[in-house]
Amino acid sequence: MESNRLMAAAPATSADATDDPSQARWLMAVVRVGVALLWIQNLSWKAPPDFGKNSGGGLYKWAKFAVDEPVFGPYAWFVEHVVLPNFTVFGWLTLLAEAGLGAFLLVGLATRLWALIGVVQSVAIALSVLNAPHEWHWAYFLMILAHVALFATAAGRTFGVDGVLRPTWRASSGRVARLLLRVS
Amino acid sequence: MLHRLHRLDRATLVLGVVALLSSLTAFTASGVGPHQLDFIKVRAAVIAVLLVTGACAVVGGLLGRRALALIASAGLLLAAAVQLLQARQPTNWLGGDASTVALLGGLGMGLLAVALADRRQTGETEKEAQRGSGRST
Numbered sequence: 205m206e207s208n209r210l211m212a213a214a215p216a217t218s219a220d221a222t223d224d225p226s227q228a229r230w231l232m233a234v235v236r237v238g239v240a241l242l243w244i245q246n247l248s249w250k251a252p253p254d255f256g257k258n259s260g261g262g263l264y265k266w267a268k269f270a271v272d273e274p275v276f277g278p279y280a281w282f283v284e285h286v287v288l289p290n291f292t293v294f295g296w297l298t299l300l301a302e303a304g305l306g307a308f309l310l311v312g313l314a315t316r317l318w319a320l321i322g323v324v325q326s327v328a329i330a331l332s333v334l335n336a337p338h339e340w341h342w343a344y345f346l347m348i349l350a351h352v353a354l355f356a357t358a359a360g361r362t363f364g365v366d367g368v369l370r371p372t373w374r375a376s377s378g379r380v381a382r383l384l385l386r387v388s
Numbered sequence: 389m390l391h392r393l394h395r396l397d398r399a400t401l402v403l404g405v406v407a408l409l410s411s412l413t414a415f416t417a418s419g420v421g422p423h424q425l426d427f428i429k430v431r432a433a434v435i436a437v438l439l440v441t442g443a444c445a446v447v448g449g450l451l452g453r454r455a456l457a458l459i460a461s462a463g464l465l466l467a468a469a470v471q472l473l474q475a476r477q478p479t480n481w482l483g484g485d486a487s488t489v490a491l492l493g494g495l496g497m498g499l500l501a502v503a504l505a506d507r508r509q510t511g512e513t514e515k516e517a518q519r520g521s522g523r524s525t
Contacts, residue, residue, distance in 0.1 A: 241427045244487045245427045
């Protein structure tokens with residue numbers, strides 16, 4: 205009781221490093237670029253035009269785990285009956301989504317929108333491969349959480365194009381500018 | 389000197405420097421370091437694209453010439469489109485893959501967004517801009 209009163213009365217110390225918001229923003233920019241590199245590096249093994257369907261490897265192999273080692277029944281049904289029969293379209297959509305994630309998170313443009321897309325894509329990957337042999341489930345949970353952090357901190361506003369252009373978007377009455385203001 | 393530049397020019401300059409520096413990722417493919425650090429496939433032709441467009445953006449930023457930023461952006465986006473169509477194909481002029489598309493596309497989109505921004509609405513001081521960017525929507 206006494207100690208609680210003392211803590212409430214104690215003034216906040218400005219010397220505490222964790223209270224430095226500029227340092228926190230700078231570090232979130234590092235996280236943003238790191239997450240972008242995660243997506244960029246994993247584009248290398250996604251090989252158009254068949255994305256591994258003919259050889260049974262590559263992206264096709266990993267997508268098929270959703271059916272062979274199902275995590276969530278409705279998602280497994282969706283992959284089996286919709287995704288795998290149309291795999292070329294699915295492969296290109298995956299490649300474009302992940303290239304967009306790498307590109308936009310790298311420069312910090314429309315960062316909050318792409319952070320949400322990153323959450324969705326990470327969930328989709330987790331639902332495909334969570335039960336695959338030798339997978340570490342926390343890798344996918346951490347991917348989801350990293351994108352949540354990028355969204356929560358609007359990580360493109362420091363050392364990102366969002367931070368440079370938001371004053372311009374705010375001053376504009378155009379619909380595109382208002383939209384960009386919301387997603388940055 | 390940098391603080392005297394308009395912040396859009398400074399952003400153009402920084403993106404140009406990033407393009408120049410990203411050409412160094414070619415060294416991660418040399419086999420000297422761990423292959424886990426081979427983040428982006430950057431080979432000879434892509435290095436040339438990054439060096440030329442990066443230099444163009446740096447000069448554009450330093451001189452405040454928006455046209456140079458647009459040219460650099462167009463070059464990067466064109467190279468990204470070509471690489472997207474030729475990734476893992478028998479004909480691959482740039483020698484990259486989809487990771488190269490993301491790098492070229494990201495820098496190209498960033499430069500395009502900065503180059504197309506309305507400068508009349510960005511005439512505020514740096515302090516005002518910082519106050520604004522910290523404000524929530």
